[in-house]
Amino acid sequence: xxxxxxxxxxxxxxxxxxxxxxxxxxxxxxxxxxxxxxxxxxxxxxxxxxxxxxxxxxxxxxxxxxxxxxxxxxxxxxxxxxxxxxxxxxxxxxxxxxxxxxxxxxxxxxxxxxxxxxxxxxxxxxxxxxxxxxxxxxxxxxxxxxxxxxxxxxxxxxxxxxxxxxxxxxxxxxxxxxxxxxxxxxxxxxxxxxxxxxxxxxxxxxxxxxxxxxxxxxxxxxxxxxxxxxxxxxxxxxxxxxxxxxxxxxxxxxxxxxxxxxxxxxxxxxxxxxxxxxxxxxxxxxxxxxxxxxxxxxx
Amino acid sequence: xxxxxxxxxxxxxxxxxxxxxxxxxxxxxxxxxxxxxxxxxxxxxxxxxxxxxxxxxxxxxxxxxxxxxxxxxxxxxxxxxxxxxxxxxxxxxxxxxxxxxxxxxxxxxxxxxxxxxxxxxxxxxxxxxxxxxxxxxxxxxxxxxxxxxxxxxxxxxxxxxxxxxxxxxxxxxxxxxxxxxxxxxxxxxxxxxxxxxxxxxxxxxxxxxxxxxxxxxxxxxxxxxxxxxxxxxxxxxxxxxxxxxxxxxxxxxxxxxxxxxxxxxxxxxxxxxxxxxxxxxxxxxxxxxxxxxxxxxxxxxxxxxxxxxxxxxx
Numbered sequence: 001x002x003x004x005x006x007x008x009x010x011x012x013x014x015x016x017x018x019x020x021x022x023x024x025x026x027x028x029x030x031x032x033x034x035x036x037x038x039x040x041x042x043x044x045x046x047x048x049x050x051x052x053x054x055x056x057x058x059x060x061x062x063x064x065x066x067x068x069x070x071x072x073x074x075x076x077x078x079x080x081x082x083x084x085x086x087x088x089x090x091x092x093x094x095x096x097x098x099x100x101x102x103x104x105x106x107x108x109x110x111x112x113x114x115x116x117x118x119x120x121x122x123x124x125x126x127x128x129x130x131x132x133x134x135x136x137x138x139x140x141x142x143x144x145x146x147x148x149x150x151x152x153x154x155x156x157x158x159x160x161x162x163x164x165x166x167x168x169x170x171x172x173x174x175x176x177x178x179x180x181x182x183x184x185x186x187x188x189x190x191x192x193x194x195x196x197x198x199x200x201x202x203x204x205x206x207x208x209x210x211x212x213x214x215x216x217x218x219x220x221x222x223x224x225x226x227x228x229x230x231x232x233x234x235x236x237x238x239x240x241x242x243x244x245x246x247x248x249x250x251x252x253x254x255x256x257x258x259x260x261x262x263x264x265x266x267x268x269x270x271x272x273x274x275x276x277x278x279x280x281x282x283x284x285x286x287x288x289x290x291x292x293x294x295x296x297x298x299x
Numbered sequence: 300x301x302x303x304x305x306x307x308x309x310x311x312x313x314x315x316x317x318x319x320x321x322x323x324x325x326x327x328x329x330x331x332x333x334x335x336x337x338x339x340x341x342x343x344x345x346x347x348x349x350x351x352x353x354x355x356x357x358x359x360x361x362x363x364x365x366x367x368x369x370x371x372x373x374x375x376x377x378x379x380x381x382x383x384x385x386x387x388x389x390x391x392x393x394x395x396x397x398x399x400x401x402x403x404x405x406x407x408x409x410x411x412x413x414x415x416x417x418x419x420x421x422x423x424x425x426x427x428x429x430x431x432x433x434x435x436x437x438x439x440x441x442x443x444x445x446x447x448x449x450x451x452x453x454x455x456x457x458x459x460x461x462x463x464x465x466x467x468x469x470x471x472x473x474x475x476x477x478x479x480x481x482x483x484x485x486x487x488x489x490x491x492x493x494x495x496x497x498x499x500x501x502x503x504x505x506x507x508x509x510x511x512x513x514x515x516x517x518x519x520x521x522x523x524x525x526x527x528x529x530x531x532x533x534x535x536x537x538x539x540x541x542x543x544x545x546x547x548x549x550x551x552x553x554x555x556x557x558x559x560x561x562x563x564x565x566x567x568x569x570x571x572x573x574x575x576x577x578x579x580x581x582x583x584x585x586x587x588x589x590x591x592x593x594x595x596x597x598x599x600x601x602x603x604x605x606x607x608x609x610x611x612x613x
Contacts, residue, residue, distance in 0.1 A: 117337035145588035149352035203333035232437035
């Protein structure tokens with residue numbers, strides 16, 4: 001009861017005041033048309049490469065040539081079927097999906113828990129304060145210094161596979177996620193947790209039943225950033241994975257680059273099939289994604 | 300790197316605590332045992348997969364380890380050899396040049412676009428959504444698309460317009476290839492930075508601008524005196540993170556030039572990857588990575604210091 005009310009309070013106020021601001025802005029000032037036109041023209045830098053990818057994926061090799069920005073006279077859907085077969089798309093897509101969902105679930109469950117302990121105890125005990133800086137300082141450690149030793153380590157442990165990658169994404173996400181989670185948890189009043197304690201709830205129950213639901217907005221932010229990162233990441237799968245059956249979608253594009261060679265239309269169909277899933281999710285959940293990322297920036 | 304020792308919980312909290320005394324109300328003095336168990340596994344796993352590799356890297360940088368077989372200590376020889384190696388020195392110069400140009404361009408463009416998107420315009424939500432799209436795409440895959448654009452489409456346009464340097468692929472040109480990488484990097488990184496700057500701009504109360512325009516302040520003056528000082532914290536963070544990310548450039552280079560033509564666009568990450576995994580230079584490249592780690596930390600701290608002192612001034 002109490003936690004659902006708080007939950008609505010936290011998410012509700014944000015969007016309400018946002019809407020009020022926008023309406024007031026529109027009411028008070030004139031809309032700047034020159035600026036609008038300028039920004040629409042600027043957005044072509046985003047749209048043109050996407051348009052180019054789509055039309056190229058729909059052409060025959062003979063229709064290529066010139067600058068390549070023209071719409072094809074006839075659409076060649078077989079490029080997708082060819083790319084599907086050539087790259088074994090279902091397997092790579094399955095791997096990418098498994099990896100993304102695995103890393104997402106494990107990250108949300110563990111990173112929030114660690115952040116909770118650190119956020120609530122860093123004022124009490126210097127070890128927790130030390131842990132905060134220990135994790136966050138990892139933000140400034142470049143991956144190449146970890147890369148060579150960790151590849152040996154995962155190979156020795158038999159973790160040069162999907163499971164190893166899920167674990168590594170969860171561990172390497174800690175630095176940033178603790179940073180945003182801790183700031184957010186500190187803004188949640190502790191009284192609610194104390195009340196639950198008095199009612200006899202254990203520390204674990206307090207976290208899972210009260211704090212975790214309250215973290216929903218920040219969980220959304222971390223979820224969005226984790227999904228974008230893992231789905232698109234290239235370097236970690238490149239160095240960790242050792243089996244061809246484990247290839248992810250971005251890695252597939254890299255591995256097949258030599259086989260695509262001059263077969264650009266099939267290659268572009270393959271690129272599009274890697275981009276499309278996340279792009280479609282984004283188109284549907286656009287507002288939610290942007291507000292989620294914005295929340296991460298302010299906290 | 301702070302290496303915190305993970306204490307055994309049994310030593311810290313006496314196991315005989317009665318339940319009601321385990322979490323005293325204010326002032327909380329003792330840490331309940333559950334909190335230790337919440338962090339302990341994470342600390343252990345993080346140590347094994349993050350801190351330990353860093354320490355191993357530092358250790359092996361003082362050996363002649365090839366990645367397999369036996370090894371012995373060689374002192375600072377790997378480090379001394381780095382400085383005389385043209386390929387390594389060039390990769391540092393290329394990476395710095397790329398990272399500085401890309402950082403400046405990304406932040407200038409992102410801030411400009413964010414201010415536009417924050418102004419009173421039509422299609423505001425749609426435009427904000429559009430400018431974020433590059434962030435949900437894989438750099439590697441977009442890089443292959445840009446590769447085709449740079450190698451096949453732009454030369455056609457360059458020839459049609461009679462622009463000499465554009466009429467052949469810029470990626471095949473030793474002097475221009477890095478610009479292609481800058482374009483891809485800025486195109487992709489702007490998306491996220493725009494959202495961060497927008498978040499900053501939305502924290503500025505509109506009343507400030509109303510007061511300024513009543514006083515007849517020009518657009519530039521309003522930017523200098525209101526906007527920029529109030530989002531300077533966002534500016535600092537964006538500059539530091541951009542530089543740090545661009546110094547690690549890898550996917551962009553793989554997709555566009557593969558380090559070429561020749562070794563003209565080999566970044567530090569690429570050299571470490573190639574030498575370490577394919578060249579049998581395990582120890583040598585870990586030394587390179589240690590130098591790289593120090594460079595990134597020093598640059599980030601220096602940048603943070605400099606930008607924060609500016610923040611305080613304005």
